[in-house]
Amino acid sequence: MAEERGTARVTCTAPVNIAVIKYWGKRDTDLILPINSSLSVTLHQDQRRPTQLRTTTTAAACHDFTEDRLWLNGEEVDAAQPRLQACLREVRRLARKRRGDDAAAPLSLSYKVHVASENNFPTAAGLASSAAGYACLVSALARLYGVEGELSEVARRGSGSACRSMLGGFVQWHRGERPDGRDSVAQQLAPETHWPELSILVLVVSGEKKAVGSTAGMQTSVDTSPLLKYRAEVVVPERMTRMARCIRDRDFEAFGQLTMQDSNQFHATCLDTFPPIFYLNDISQRIIALVHRFNAHHGRTKVAYTFDAGPNAVVFMLEDTVDEFVEVVRRSFPPDSNGDQFLRGRPVGTAVLPEELVSAVVVDPVPGAIRYVLHTKPGPGPQLLDDPSQHLLGPDGLPCRSA
Amino acid sequence: MAEERGTARVTCTAPVNIAVIKYWGKRDTDLILPINSSLSVTLHQDQRRPTQLRTTTTAAACHDFTEDRLWLNGEEVDAAQPRLQACLREVRRLARKRRGDDAAAPLSLSYKVHVASENNFPTAAGLASSAAGYACLVSALARLYGVEGELSEVARRGSGSACRSMLGGFVQWHRGERPDGRDSVAQQLAPETHWPELSILVLVVSGEKKAVGSTAGMQTSVDTSPLLKYRAEVVVPERMTRMARCIRDRDFEAFGQLTMQDSNQFHATCLDTFPPIFYLNDISQRIIALVHRFNAHHGRTKVAYTFDAGPNAVVFMLEDTVDEFVEVVRRSFPPDSNGDQFLRGRPVGTAVLPEELVSAVVVDPVPGAIRYVLHTKPGPGPQLLDDPSQHLLGPDGLPCRSA
Numbered sequence: 001m002a003e004e005r006g007t008a009r010v011t012c013t014a015p016v017n018i019a020v021i022k023y024w025g026k027r028d029t030d031l032i033l034p035i036n037s038s039l040s041v042t043l044h045q046d047q048r049r050p051t052q053l054r055t056t057t058t059a060a061a062c063h064d065f066t067e068d069r070l071w072l073n074g075e076e077v078d079a080a081q082p083r084l085q086a087c088l089r090e091v092r093r094l095a096r097k098r099r100g101d102d103a104a105a106p107l108s109l110s111y112k113v114h115v116a117s118e119n120n121f122p123t124a125a126g127l128a129s130s131a132a133g134y135a136c137l138v139s140a141l142a143r144l145y146g147v148e149g150e151l152s153e154v155a156r157r158g159s160g161s162a163c164r165s166m167l168g169g170f171v172q173w174h175r176g177e178r179p180d181g182r183d184s185v186a187q188q189l190a191p192e193t194h195w196p197e198l199s200i201l202v203l204v205v206s207g208e209k210k211a212v213g214s215t216a217g218m219q220t221s222v223d224t225s226p227l228l229k230y231r232a233e234v235v236v237p238e239r240m241t242r243m244a245r246c247i248r249d250r251d252f253e254a255f256g257q258l259t260m261q262d263s264n265q266f267h268a269t270c271l272d273t274f275p276p277i278f279y280l281n282d283i284s285q286r287i288i289a290l291v292h293r294f295n296a297h298h299g300r301t302k303v304a305y306t307f308d309a310g311p312n313a314v315v316f317m318l319e320d321t322v323d324e325f326v327e328v329v330r331r332s333f334p335p336d337s338n339g340d341q342f343l344r345g346r347p348v349g350t351a352v353l354p355e356e357l358v359s360a361v362v363v364d365p366v367p368g369a370i371r372y373v374l375h376t377k378p379g380p381g382p383q384l385l386d387d388p389s390q391h392l393l394g395p396d397g398l399p400c401r402s403a
Numbered sequence: 404m405a406e407e408r409g410t411a412r413v414t415c416t417a418p419v420n421i422a423v424i425k426y427w428g429k430r431d432t433d434l435i436l437p438i439n440s441s442l443s444v445t446l447h448q449d450q451r452r453p454t455q456l457r458t459t460t461t462a463a464a465c466h467d468f469t470e471d472r473l474w475l476n477g478e479e480v481d482a483a484q485p486r487l488q489a490c491l492r493e494v495r496r497l498a499r500k501r502r503g504d505d506a507a508a509p510l511s512l513s514y515k516v517h518v519a520s521e522n523n524f525p526t527a528a529g530l531a532s533s534a535a536g537y538a539c540l541v542s543a544l545a546r547l548y549g550v551e552g553e554l555s556e557v558a559r560r561g562s563g564s565a566c567r568s569m570l571g572g573f574v575q576w577h578r579g580e581r582p583d584g585r586d587s588v589a590q591q592l593a594p595e596t597h598w599p600e601l602s603i604l605v606l607v608v609s610g611e612k613k614a615v616g617s618t619a620g621m622q623t624s625v626d627t628s629p630l631l632k633y634r635a636e637v638v639v640p641e642r643m644t645r646m647a648r649c650i651r652d653r654d655f656e657a658f659g660q661l662t663m664q665d666s667n668q669f670h671a672t673c674l675d676t677f678p679p680i681f682y683l684n685d686i687s688q689r690i691i692a693l694v695h696r697f698n699a700h701h702g703r704t705k706v707a708y709t710f711d712a713g714p715n716a717v718v719f720m721l722e723d724t725v726d727e728f729v730e731v732v733r734r735s736f737p738p739d740s741n742g743d744q745f746l747r748g749r750p751v752g753t754a755v756l757p758e759e760l761v762s763a764v765v766v767d768p769v770p771g772a773i774r775y776v777l778h779t780k781p782g783p784g785p786q787l788l789d790d791p792s793q794h795l796l797g798p799d800g801l802p803c804r805s806a
Contacts, residue, residue: 226634226637227633227634227668227671227672230633234629260677261675264676264677265629265630267674268672268674268675271667271668271671271674274664274667275695276691278688281688282684282685285681285684
C-alpha cells in the first residue's frame with residue numbers, strides 16, 4: 001500500500017492472457033459466471049521491451065476527490081460504469097473485512113478514486129485488452145487499500161477473462177458451481193518457468209476491426225447456438241483435463257493440436273450463433289492453412305494457432321522453431337514497407353529456408369496482410385511498479401502529460 | 404425405353420437440389436448412408452432457358468460396344484470408377500428382377516453402355532453438380548432398361564445427395580436404420596406447385612474454387628468433429644420435423660430462419676473439423692451480413708441464405724421480394740462490365756430502392772465480387788427428352804459435336 005501525504009497512488013502493470021481452452025458464454029451476466037471452465041497462458045509483460053503487451057494502471061485516492069474518475073488511454077470516460085463500480089465495491093468490501101473495525105486504517109474507504117489506465121496495444125482488436133485492463137485495475141486498487149490474497153473473483157466482475165490475468169504462467173478458471181460465484185476463480189496450474197521453451201508469436205492482421213463485441217456476442221451465442229451448449233456441457237470438461245495434462249507433461253504436439261481444435265470449435269459456435277458471428281477473416285484462414293501446411297511438411301505439430309474474438313493469430317511453438325516459422329510468415333505475408341517494424345518483442349534469429357519447405361508451405365503470398373509479428377513468452381501475473389516516475393496520475397490526481 | 408435398330412439411346416435431364424437441412428457425413432461410405440436425414444428444394448431445369456441449372460445425360464447400349472465408356476462435358480473419363488459402376492450394376496439388377504426370366508426382353512443386360520453427360524454450370528463449385536449428374540445417369544439408365552419405381556436408392560450410390568434430385572419440389576432423404584441402406588431413400592414432401600411464390604436466387608461468387616471436396620471433407624468431419632456427432636444425433640431430427648412443418652404451412656419466416664441456421668451449423672461443423680474446412684469466404688460473409696441487414700431493416704425474415712460446400716449463396720425469398728433484393732445485390736456488388744450478363748434465368752423487374760433502405764443495407768460495396776445472379780424456382784424431378792436431336796451420343800454411340 002502506497003500512502004503519501006495527500007494523495008495515495010499505486011501503479012501496476014498486468015498481462016494479457018490467451019486462452020487455449022476458450023471461454024464463451026455466461027450463465028450469470030451480472031456476476032460474470034461462465035458456462036464452462038477455461039485455460040490460458042499469461043503473456044510476458046517484459047517491462048524492458050516497449051512493444052510487449054501489457055496494461056499499466058494508476059489508482060489514486062484522496063480526501064479531496066469529489067467523484068470517481070477514470071481515464072483510458074488518456075481520454076476521460078464515465079467512471080459510473082457498472083463493471084468498474086463492481087470492482088471498486090468488491091475491493092472496498094475486502095478491505096473492510098480485513099480491517100475489521102480498525103478505525104486507524106490509513107486510507108479511508110469513503111474516499112473517491114481516480115484511475116488512469118493505458119494499453120500499449122490496440123483495444124478491442126481481439127487481444128484481450130479488457131482482461132489485462134480489469135486485472136490491472138483490481139491489482140492497483142487492492143494495493144491501494146492493502147488487500148491481499150484471492151483477487152481473481154474481483155477481477156472476474158470486471159471482465160470474465162480478467163480473472164486469468166491475475167496469475168502468471170498457465171492458469172485455469174474454474175467454472176464453479178455456486179450461484180454466488182465464490183468458487184468461480186482462477187488458479188495457477190504451473191508458473192511461467194514451467195515450460196521455458198514455449199514461445200509465442202502474435203500475428204497482428206492489417207486493418208482489423210472487431211465487428212461484434214464479445215460481451216454481446218457471447219450472450220447471443222448462449223441464446224441461439226445449440227452447439228455451444230453441447231460444447232460447454234460435454235466437450236470442454238474433458239478438454240480441460242486433457243489440456244492440463246499436456247501442460248504438465250510439456251507435450252507440445254498434444255498441446256498444439258488441442259489448442260487449435262479448441263480455437264476452431266469456439267469459432268464454430270460463433271458461426272452457429274444466429275445471426276452468425278465471424279471473427280476469422282480471409283487472412284486468418286490463410287494463417288490457419290499456412291500452419292497446417294507447415295506442420296504437414298514437418299510431419300508433426302510444430303506450431304499451433306489460436307484466435308480470440310478477432311482476426312489476429314496467436315501462434316505457439318517451441319523456441320527452436322521460432323526463427324524458421326517467422327521467416328515462413330515473412331515470405332507468406334511480405335511486409336509492405338522496408339519491414340523494420342515488422343518484427344517486435346523478443347529477438348528472432350535469421351533462418352535460411354530449405355527449398356522444399358518454401359515450395360510446400362509458402363504458396364500464394366499476400367503482401368502487407370500482416371502488420372507485424374510480436375515475439376513473446378509466457379510471463380508472470382500483475383506487477384507493482386515501484387518507481388514513482390511511472391505513475392500515470394500526478395500528485396494532484398490528474399493524468400501526467402506523457403501517454 | 405427407347406429402343407432403336409442397333410443402338411438404344413435415352414436422354415434425360417436432371418435438376419440440382421439445394422439442401423435446407425444439410426447432409427454432411429456418412430455412416431457407411433460404401434453404400435453412402437448418411438449420419439442424418441436431410442431436406443432439400445429441387446431447382447427448376449426450365450428447358451427453355453439455357454442458363455437454368457441442369458444436367459443432361461444420354462445413355463446408350465448396343466451389342467457392338469466393347470466396353471463401358473463415359474464422357475463428362477465432352478471429355479472422356481474412366482468409366483470403371485466404382486460409383487458409376489455401382490449405379491450401373493444396381494439398375495441392371497432392378498431390370499433383371501423386373502424381367503424375371505423373360506428372355507424376350509428387348510435390350511440385353513450384358514450389353515456395354517456409353518454415357519455422355521453435360522452440366523450447364525461449373526462443376527465442383529459447391530453447386531451440387533454430382534447430385535444432378537448421378538440423378539441424371541440413373542434416370543437415363545433406368546429408362547434405357549425399362550426400370551420404373553423407386554430409384555433414389557440407386558442414385559444415392561452415385562452421390563448421396565443425388566437421391567434428392569430424383570424428385571421435384573420439396574424432398575426429404577431419410578437417414579434410414581437398416582445396414583443395407585434399403586430404407587435410406589428420398590421422398591417427396593410436396594411437389595413444386597405447392598408453394599408457387601417461393602423464389603430462389605443463386606449468387607455466383609467470383610473466382611471461387613473448391614478447396615476440399617465434399618467426399619473427403621465430410622469424412623474428416625465424421626472422424627474429428629465432436630459437434631457434428633451432436634448435430635446429427637440431436638439437432639437434425641428435431642429440425643427435420645420443424646422444417647417439414649414450415650414447408651407444409653408455407654411459413655416463409657420460419658422456413659427462412661431455420662434454413663439460415665442450418666446452413667450456419669453445417670459450416671460450423673466444417674470449422675470444428677480438424678484440420679478445419681472453410682467453404683465460406685469473405686464474399687460469402689458479406690452476403691450473409693447483407694441478408695441480415697436487409698431483414699433487420701424490414702423487421703422480419705424476407706430473404707434467407709444457404710451455402711453448400713462452396714462460397715456461392717442460394718437465397719430464398721417470396722416472389723414479391725425478388726426485384727428489390729436483386730437491386731440491393733446489384734448495388735452491393737456492382738457488376739464489373741456493363742452488367743448485361745449479371746442477371747440470368749427468370750425475368751426480374753426493376754425496383755427503385757427507398758433511400759432509408761439503401762443507407763441501412765447497402766454498406767461498403769464490393770465491385771465485381773458477384774459474377775452473376777441466377778433467378779430460379781422450385782421445379783420437377785428428372786425429365787425425359789423426347790426429341791432425338793437432343794441426344795448427346797450419335798447412333799454410333801459416340802459424342803455429337805455440339806457441346
